[in-house]
Each structure stands twice: as C-alpha cells, then as structure tokens.
Amino acid sequence: MHIPFCESKCKYCNFVSGNFSRDIQEKYIDTLIKEINSYKIQNNVSTIFFGGGTPSILTAEDIEKIILAIKNNFKISKNVEITIECNPNSVSLEKLKKYKKLGINRISFGVQSLNDSVLKLIGRVHNKKQALQAIKNARLAGFKNINVDLLLGIKENKNIFQDICLLKKLGVTHISAYMLILEKGTPLFNQAKQNKVKLMSDDESVEEYENYLKVLKQNGFNRYEISNFCLKGYQCQHNINYWECGEYIGFGVSAHSYMNGVRYSNTENINDYLKDFNKKQFEKLSSQEKLEELIMLGLRTKRGVSLKKLAEYKYEPLKNKNALKLLSVGLIKINKTHLYITSKNFGIANQIILKLVE
Numbered sequence: 332m333h334i335p336f337c338e339s340k341c342k343y344c345n346f347v348s349g350n351f352s353r354d355i356q357e358k359y360i361d362t363l364i365k366e367i368n369s370y371k372i373q374n375n376v377s378t379i380f381f382g383g384g385t386p387s388i389l390t391a392e393d394i395e396k397i398i399l400a401i402k403n404n405f406k407i408s409k410n411v412e413i414t415i416e417c418n419p420n421s422v423s424l425e426k427l428k429k430y431k432k433l434g435i436n437r438i439s440f441g442v443q444s445l446n447d448s449v450l451k452l453i454g455r456v457h458n459k460k461q462a463l464q465a466i467k468n469a470r471l472a473g474f475k476n477i478n479v480d481l482l483l484g485i486k487e488n489k490n491i492f493q494d495i496c497l498l499k500k501l502g503v504t505h506i507s508a509y510m511l512i513l514e515k516g517t518p519l520f521n522q523a524k525q526n527k528v529k530l531m532s533d534d535e536s537v538e539e540y541e542n543y544l545k546v547l548k549q550n551g552f553n554r555y556e557i558s559n560f561c562l563k564g565y566q567c568q569h570n571i572n573y574w575e576c577g578e579y580i581g582f583g584v585s586a587h588s589y590m591n592g593v594r595y596s597n598t599e600n601i602n603d604y605l606k607d608f609n610k611k612q613f614e615k616l617s618s619q620e621k622l623e624e625l626i627m628l629g630l631r632t633k634r635g636v637s638l639k640k641l642a643e644y645k646y647e648p649l650k651n652k653n654a655l656k657l658l659s660v661g662l663i664k665i666n667k668t669h670l671y672i673t674s675k676n677f678g679i680a681n682q683i684i685l686k687l688v689e
C-alpha cells in the first residue's frame with residue numbers, strides 16, 4: 332500500500348510523496364479502497380506492507396478502513412506479516428496501541444541517524460530523542476518486530492558502536508542500513524553540487540559501512556541482504572518475496588505489481604490516480620528479462636538465487652562461462668540449492684551480477 336503523504340519533504344528523497352491536505356488524503360483513501368475492491372483473488376496473502384511516504388501520518392482509523400477492505404477481498408494467511416512505515420514524530424503510544432489491535436505486527440521507523448545535526452542537514456522533521464521515544468513506545472505497545480532505517484554516507488559517525496548497542500537495547504530487531512543515493516534534482520543533490528554541503532567521499536562512505544558491518548555483527552545482527560540486518564528469526568518476509576521474484580500486488584499511486592509473469596504499474600501522478608486508479612501500464616517480461624531479475628534480486632541476499640529456479644530458465648552456472656570464471660576466483664559460490672555471493676564480496680555485487688547476466 333503506497334501512502335504518498337509526508338509532513339514535509341526530506342532533502343534527499345525522490346519517492347512519490349509530499350505534503351497534501353486532509354481533503355486529498357480522504358479522497359486518496361477512498362480511491363485506494365476502490366482499487367482494493369476491484370480485485371477478487373483467492374490466493375493467500377502472506378504479507379501486507381504500508382509504505383510511502385509516511386503511512387503513520389494517517390489516523391489509525393484510516394489504516395483500519397484499508398485493512399478491512401483487504402480482509403474483505405483477500406484470503407489472509409494465519410501468520411500474516413503486516414508492516415507499517417512510521418516517521419518517529421507521527422506516532423504516539425496511543426496510535427501504536429491501535430495499530431497493534433488492527434493486527435499490525437511489524438513497525439518500521441525511518442530513524443536515519445541518531446545525530447541531531449545530521450537529521451537537520453537532511454531535513455528530517457524529528458530528532459534523536461523523538462526517535463528513541465518512538466521505539467520505546469512501540470515496545471510498550473507490545474511490538475516485538477521493530478525495524479529501523481538508517482541512512483549512511485552523510486557525515487562521519489564516531490558513535491556507531493554506542494548507536495547500535497542502544498538500538499539493540501531498546502528492542503530493535505531489524506536494521507536497514509542504506510547508503511545515501513544523491514538523487515538528481517533533490518535539494519541535497521543541488522547543495523552538494525554547489526559545494527554548500529560537504530558529504531562523505533566514496534572512500535569514506537565505504538570505510539564507514541565496513542565499520543557498521545563489524546558492529547552490527549558483534550551485536551548479533553545477521554546481514555541477510557546487502558542492506559538488511561536482523562536478529563535471528565526477524566527477517567522481513569515481505570522483502571524476501573521481492574528478492575525471490577514472488578508475486579505481489581501494489582495499491583496506490585506509483586505502486587507496482589507482478590502477477591502471472593506480467594508487471595504493471597499505476598500512474599505516478601496523484602491527481603491522475605484519483606481520477607482513474609485503473610489506468611495501468613503493463614509490461615510483459617521476456618524469459619531473458621525474468622532470468623536477469625531472478626539473478627539480480629536473488630544475489631542481493633545471503634542465501635543467493637535458487638538453482639532450481641535458474642534451471643527453469645535453462646541457466647546452469649556450471650555450464651556458463653562467466654559463472655565458471657567467477658566461481659574459480661571465489662567471487663561467487665555454489666551449494667546444493669543456491670548460487671550466492673559471499674558476504675565479503677557484497678561490496679562489488681553489482682559488478683558480479685552484471686557479469687552473470689552479460
């Protein structure tokens with residue numbers, strides 16, 4: 332569920348999101364529900380993800396209406412994982428308790444940094460104190476599965492060890508650590524180009540990422556995907572489905588879906604979406620494109636890409652020239668079921684993947 336509303340736009344962000352009036356928010360929820368009602372699929376839904384934007388900007392009652400619509404139109408698995416992305420300053424203890432009652436069982440906080448000057452620099456609307464309080468509130472509301480998004484590569488962090496230990500102590504079970512992508516056209520991109528802000532160099536960012544890797548490992552956070560780390564048993568089921576090229580339906584403006592080998596997407600313009608949610612763009616993937624996605628997404632994970640699935644596309648690593656070369660120098664490995672990149676080579680995953688799909 333894409334919820335495209337934010338209190339204000341962060342300086343680095345180019346997601347389809349922005350500040351809209353309550354009137355638009357209400358119309359959007361009505362349209363989202365109409366879109367959900369337009370599906371009648373009997374497949375079991377095993378994960379639901381409210382992303383954005385900032386879904387927590389809506390009221391708990393808004394979220395309840397959406398969940399009800401999903402329940403009315405889909406079969407929901409007994410152990411369904413339901414995640415909601417929250418900005419630390421838009422969730423109170425009361426709202427979190429309501430989420431819990433609705434069956435939401437995973438909270439994802441956009442914390443980004445525990446340094447107030449970094450938060451200010453990137454235009455976040457919350458500070459460190461609010462972020463920590465939000466995590467404490469999530470625990471008080473009874474959530475056991477809590478993710479925190481971190482944004483690295485901005486300014487050197489001398490407190491990596493203290494930050495990660497603190498997050499773990501507060502009950503965080505999953506960390507997504509993203510390296511900042513300077514998106515063209517964003518205020519941060521323009522400031523950096525005009526030398527009005529000095530960000531870390533590529534080398535400094537890599538060094539910092541390696542420090543994070545060390546500390547995360549020391550604290551029991553297992554790197555199960557290039558940017559994702561979790562304590563035992565807390566992998567994000569929703570994202571695993573993407574990485575395994577499973578099927579999914581996206582609802583809302585700019586949402587993408589993948590069903591029966593066809594990828595389709597909604598318009599990125601909120602007014603167009605409100606006028607006609609049904610205007611979708613379809614893209615039928617060729618067998619080669621499906622294979623490339625399978626390799627590209629699967630190799631992002633520690634587990635790797637399934638040999639059985641590769642075989643469906645007649646891809647046999649032991650008969651592929653490039654794969655053999657990469658295997659011989661130890662950049663990729665193979666076990667009984669999967670082809671994978673060893674985690675020490677995750678830093679050059681893109682180059683390895685490109686070689687494999689060449």
Ligand SMILES: C[S@@+](CC[C@H](N)C(=O)[O-])C[C@H]1O[C@@H](n2cnc3c(N)ncnc32)[C@H](O)[C@@H]1O
Pocket residue numbers: 343344345346382383384385416417418419440441442443480481482509510511512513514
């Ligand atoms: C949709 S946002 C998360 C929820 C909420 N909007 C928030 O920011 O608190 C998903 C995550 O993507 C990451 N992200 C956004 N823009 C990014 C960029 N330019 N480079 C790297 N990561 C980015 C941030 O860590 C953010 O928390």
Ligand code: SF4
Pocket residue numbers: 336337338339340341344345346348383384385418441
């Ligand atoms: S990072 Fe999150 S809160 Fe900030 S503008 Fe983007 S979607 Fe909104």
